[in-house]
Amino acid sequence: MTETNKDVEALEAHFKAARARPLAPPDALLARVLADAEAVQATPAPVRTVPRRGWRPVLRAIGGWPAAAGLLAATLAGVWIGASPPEGISAYLPGADVAYIIDLAPGTGLDLVEGAL
Amino acid sequence: MALDAMSDIPDDALLVLFANGDRAAARALTLRLTPRVLAHAHRLLGDRAEAEEVAQEAMLRLWRVAPEWRQGEAKVTTWLYRVVANLCTDRLRKRRAVGLDAAPVLADQALGPDAAMQGTARAEALHAALARLPARQRQAVVLRHLEDLGNPEIAEIMETSVEAVESLIARGKRALSADLSGRREELGIVDD
Numbered sequence: 001m002t003e004t005n006k007d008v009e010a011l012e013a014h015f016k017a018a019r020a021r022p023l024a025p026p027d028a029l030l031a032r033v034l035a036d037a038e039a040v041q042a043t044p045a046p047v048r049t050v051p052r053r054g055w056r057p058v059l060r061a062i063g064g065w066p067a068a069a070g071l072l073a074a075t076l077a078g079v080w081i082g083a084s085p086p087e088g089i090s091a092y093l094p095g096a097d098v099a100y101i102i103d104l105a106p107g108t109g110l111d112l113v114e115g116a117l
Numbered sequence: 118m119a120l121d122a123m124s125d126i127p128d129d130a131l132l133v134l135f136a137n138g139d140r141a142a143a144r145a146l147t148l149r150l151t152p153r154v155l156a157h158a159h160r161l162l163g164d165r166a167e168a169e170e171v172a173q174e175a176m177l178r179l180w181r182v183a184p185e186w187r188q189g190e191a192k193v194t195t196w197l198y199r200v201v202a203n204l205c206t207d208r209l210r211k212r213r214a215v216g217l218d219a220a221p222v223l224a225d226q227a228l229g230p231d232a233a234m235q236g237t238a239r240a241e242a243l244h245a246a247l248a249r250l251p252a253r254q255r256q257a258v259v260l261r262h263l264e265d266l267g268n269p270e271i272a273e274i275m276e277t278s279v280e281a282v283e284s285l286i287a288r289g290k291r292a293l294s295a296d297l298s299g300r301r302e303e304l305g306i307v308d309d
Contacts, residue, residue: 007294014246014297015262017239023157029169033151033176037135037143040180096268 128193129186136183140208142280151176153264154197158260161205163248171204198264202256214269235305242304246296254289266296 059068123131123145131149154175159168178200179193186193200209247255253275258272261282267288272279297304 007298010301011290011294013306014243015241015281015296016292017236018160019241019263019265021154021237023165023168025151025155025172026169029172030147030151031157032173034144034147034171037147037180037210038140040177040183041135041138041140041143078200111169 119267127181129188132186132193133188135180136186146179147176150179150194150197153194154201156200157201157259157264158205160244160247161202161252161256162208163244167208170206171201174204175200187281192270195274198260199265199276202274239304239306242297243272243293246293249296250289250292251252254285254292257282257285258289258293261288278301 059065062068062071123141126145128146128150128222131146132140136144151172155168155172158171158175159165162168175197179197182196242245246260250258256272256275260266260274261268266274268279268282272282274280275285
């Protein structure tokens, strides 16, 4: 549909009439709006606080940064030993089906029994 | 501060005064902004009672946001028009959900002989036709031709581009013209 000048003028007559007749606020509405405003003013604004992060209390509980560093080092050492045990320590770790008896001082047992010491 | 002395103070400065507990600022903002908010809500909804509820809610949101308002960043009226539009959209959606959307919400009355009545009838015919437009076209046409805002501000309110606003207004006006063309003679808009 092509818009003609007549269409534009006719529509403008409607707009002009509507602009001249806005819905005026009744006094009761103004009173309610003002009452809301005063109620908000009477309420103290919430104080903005930075939310306390969850790890800070934990850090304080274990004794601060030095304690946390020690704990971390011990944890890492434990993980490292678990993942790649040094050769000497593997004998003390539980095997699947093999048991070892290690005599740390062969020969002394007999002497003890006989009271030769 | 006296109310008269506040007439030259911009909205955002008044809002800062309001946040600082100034009761005269509360009164000045209420009297200055409520009529605009109400008129806009009425033009979008076409229902007086609902428009009053929306106006009160929009103003309440303004009071609550006041302590965080940063002066000079946004126009208070732009923010309010957007809040009103969102509240109206929610209500129009609820109306559709209960099947009330089809009913013209403003009286579409026959014209009397008096010129004032003619003006009222033209306005009412326009409101009835606006109510039949898609919501975005209605909002754009109302902001441009009834609230008298520029397209860049309308784009900001509607959170879209200026080109999209131009298109919405053009389509809305074409639809309004087609809708109202049959009533020109009755409304005293005579074709030459």
